[in-house]
Amino acid sequence: MQTNWYGLALSAALILSVAPADAQTAPTPPLGKAPAALELGKPLSPWQTGMLDIHHINTGRGEASFLILPDGTNMLVDASGKTVETPPFSLPTRPDASRPPGEWVARYIARLLPATKARGIDYALISHFHGDHMGAIVADSPRARAGGYRLSGITEIAEHLPILTVIDRAWPDYNYPEPVKGRTVANYRRFLAWQAQNRGLRAERFVPGRNDQLTLRHAPKDYPQFEIRNLYANGTVWSGTGSGSRALFPSLQGMSPKDMPNENKLSIAFRVTYGRFDYFTGGDLSALEDETLSPEQGWKHVETPVALASGPVDAMKANHHGSWDANSAPFLRLLRPRVIVIPSRAEGHPSVNTFKRMTSQATWPGPRDIFITNVSPATFTTTYGVEKAASTQGHVVIRVAPGGASYRVFVLDDTDEAQRVKAVFGPYASQ
Numbered sequence: 001m002q003t004n005w006y007g008l009a010l011s012a013a014l015i016l017s018v019a020p021a022d023a024q025t026a027p028t029p030p031l032g033k034a035p036a037a038l039e040l041g042k043p044l045s046p047w048q049t050g051m052l053d054i055h056h057i058n059t060g061r062g063e064a065s066f067l068i069l070p071d072g073t074n075m076l077v078d079a080s081g082k083t084v085e086t087p088p089f090s091l092p093t094r095p096d097a098s099r100p101p102g103e104w105v106a107r108y109i110a111r112l113l114p115a116t117k118a119r120g121i122d123y124a125l126i127s128h129f130h131g132d133h134m135g136a137i138v139a140d141s142p143r144a145r146a147g148g149y150r151l152s153g154i155t156e157i158a159e160h161l162p163i164l165t166v167i168d169r170a171w172p173d174y175n176y177p178e179p180v181k182g183r184t185v186a187n188y189r190r191f192l193a194w195q196a197q198n199r200g201l202r203a204e205r206f207v208p209g210r211n212d213q214l215t216l217r218h219a220p221k222d223y224p225q226f227e228i229r230n231l232y233a234n235g236t237v238w239s240g241t242g243s244g245s246r247a248l249f250p251s252l253q254g255m256s257p258k259d260m261p262n263e264n265k266l267s268i269a270f271r272v273t274y275g276r277f278d279y280f281t282g283g284d285l286s287a288l289e290d291e292t293l294s295p296e297q298g299w300k301h302v303e304t305p306v307a308l309a310s311g312p313v314d315a316m317k318a319n320h321h322g323s324w325d326a327n328s329a330p331f332l333r334l335l336r337p338r339v340i341v342i343p344s345r346a347e348g349h350p351s352v353n354t355f356k357r358m359t360s361q362a363t364w365p366g367p368r369d370i371f372i373t374n375v376s377p378a379t380f381t382t383t384y385g386v387e388k389a390a391s392t393q394g395h396v397v398i399r400v401a402p403g404g405a406s407y408r409v410f411v412l413d414d415t416d417e418a419q420r421v422k423a424v425f426g427p428y429a430s431q
């Protein structure tokens, strides 16, 4: 459904299956007294203390999410940014090509920060070392004002907003499962070193199993029902008990390069819990990289053990932009999300088979709404049924009510920076 007609979008949301069955019975959440119709066409109302906001920001050129936690602590997950690909493989930059994607992300975040009183980004996570998540460095990438590194994605964002802590999967040696090479990561490491020395930036390695690495920084005692559980990175998954973890990969010593796990399968995954509400995000995790994978390579199907560690969730970010090799049926069956957000960034996102798995009642029974940040005209013709998604263009914001009992989903206009509401869905009752 294209949702440029605000009124049409709202009535469609109420009439079609996108109006969740449980919305009829769910109590009106304390999310502001204005009925949805009054919110349409206006900028999204500011975050308030106690809310959990999860923004999936569409730049057309990669993936970036921004979370505002109940006490105002904030977290950037991936930084969008230039990829080494050019259109038609990448989508056009949103709102337009006048600024690089990292700068658009920084400006988007800057509009949200006053409500939280933060002056910068508390946590910036890089799920894995690919250009569409951290910002690819190419020959003509501009230089930073200081520091001798170049700007794209995370380094571009830091040019506009201070970042307190960066967390990735391989700090400080960048040696797993083998030395992480390339211009983009070399530039990123120069950035971390300079920022640590000159701006007090702290870098950390993400530790699977922990629930005390990503914490509320201001008032944790006010929100005992809030937790971020580190589920997975680098082939290591939370064991489900305490902060324990276990390895999924066999020994990689001496393994031939063609058999090594690819970068996507090393992505950071975590679960956000707020009362009854749960949200899953896992970078570009994937299940299948080759349908002819031999049984001995079954350890590469990392999605299923990660979903087992997570358990069911209310909402999730789709893995790997909804690509054909990710969001397997066993993975979806274990998570059973009511809301799926697909941060698409190229033609074929989401792919026809993945979208079919997500929408099929045979995968798991029950209602679900799918929000896609950006569907290209070509993908409309090849991913059958994609027009039935709850939305196919715009930033997608999940706003969880204080305490976590219910949540709504807002689709925001991505053609300018006003963050205007195009459509509202829910309230959904957290399960």
Ligand SMILES: [Zn+2]
Binding pocket: 063, 130, 132, 133, 284, 320, 321
């Ligand atoms: Zn990606």
